[in-house]
Amino acid sequence: SQTIHQWPATLVQPVGSPLSLECTVEGTSNPNLYWYRQAAGRGLQLLFYSVGIGQISSEVPQNLSASRPQDRQFILSSKKLLLSDSGFYLCASLAPGYTFGSGTRLTVV
Amino acid sequence: AQSVTQLDSHVSVSEGTPVLLRCNYSSSYSPSLFWYVQHPNKGLQLLLKYTSAATLVKGINGFEAEFKKSETSFHLTKPSAHMSDAAEYFCVASSGDYKLSFGAGTTVTVRA
Numbered sequence: 001s002q003t004i005h006q007w008p009a010t011l012v013q014p015v016g017s018p019l020s021l022e023c024t025v026e027g028t029s030n031p032n033l034y035w036y037r038q039a040a041g042r043g044l045q046l047l048f049y050s051v052g053i054g055q056i057s058s059e060v061p062q063n064l065s066a067s068r069p070q071d072r073q074f075i076l077s078s079k080k081l082l083l084s085d086s087g088f089y090l091c092a093s094l095a096p097g098y099t100f101g102s103g104t105r106l107t108v109v
Numbered sequence: 110a111q112s113v114t115q116l117d118s119h120v121s122v123s124e125g126t127p128v129l130l131r132c133n134y135s136s137s138y139s140p141s142l143f144w145y146v147q148h149p150n151k152g153l154q155l156l157l158k159y160t161s162a163a164t165l166v167k168g169i170n171g172f173e174a175e176f177k178k179s180e181t182s183f184h185l186t187k188p189s190a191h192m193s194d195a196a197e198y199f200c201v202a203s204s205g206d207y208k209l210s211f212g213a214g215t216t217v218t219v220r221a
Binding site: 036038042043044046049097099 | 113115143145147151152153155199208209210211212213214
């Protein structure tokens with residue numbers, strides 16, 4: 001079975017600072033990987049997905065980027081955080097069946 | 110594009126009473142539908158899923174959901190709530206391209 005490691009659980013960052021959230025997957029090879037975000041009072045929105053190493057698709061224009069340097073590693077980044085980047089970020093894997101990380105609650109101050 | 114609407118942002122029930130969490134989906138075809146639960150500081154856990162087989166789906170921990178195409182609904186129920194059911198619940202739809210659409214979530218509190 002798959003396991004997703006996602007850290008940190010909570011993060012408080014100042015506006016304009018960089019961001020790097022990492023997600024690693026165990027127990028499967030070549031999964032589809034996803035980054036979702038939930039803003040306050042809204043459902044989880046798909047930000048990025050990847051079907052393989054170096055392959056990233058963006059679903060919404062934003063201040064964030066994603067990379068997949070290894071098969072089981074998916075990274076969400078920003079060069080300069082905005083207040084609107086605050087939210088709950090969730091990494092997910094599909095291989096087959098969905099597995100979710102425990103999420104990161106980001107507060108930009 | 111499909112969307113998922115969870116009709117209640119917060120549901121409060123007494124222990125031992127029934128729980129009903131409402132979900133409607135919008136899609137031009139029958140999607141795969143899921144209910145997930147998230148306890149504080151834990152990952153999302155799959156409760157049950159509908160994939161065009163039986164319309165009444167039984168899940169873990171006594172939960173079940175009924176798919177009603179005419180109403181585009183997939184409501185989650187449990188006959189008797191337990192304190193451990195206090196959590197956030199997400200209704201999720203999956204289209205054929207393996208992307209998930211999440212509802213906004215319903216927070217369930219259980220009173221002793």
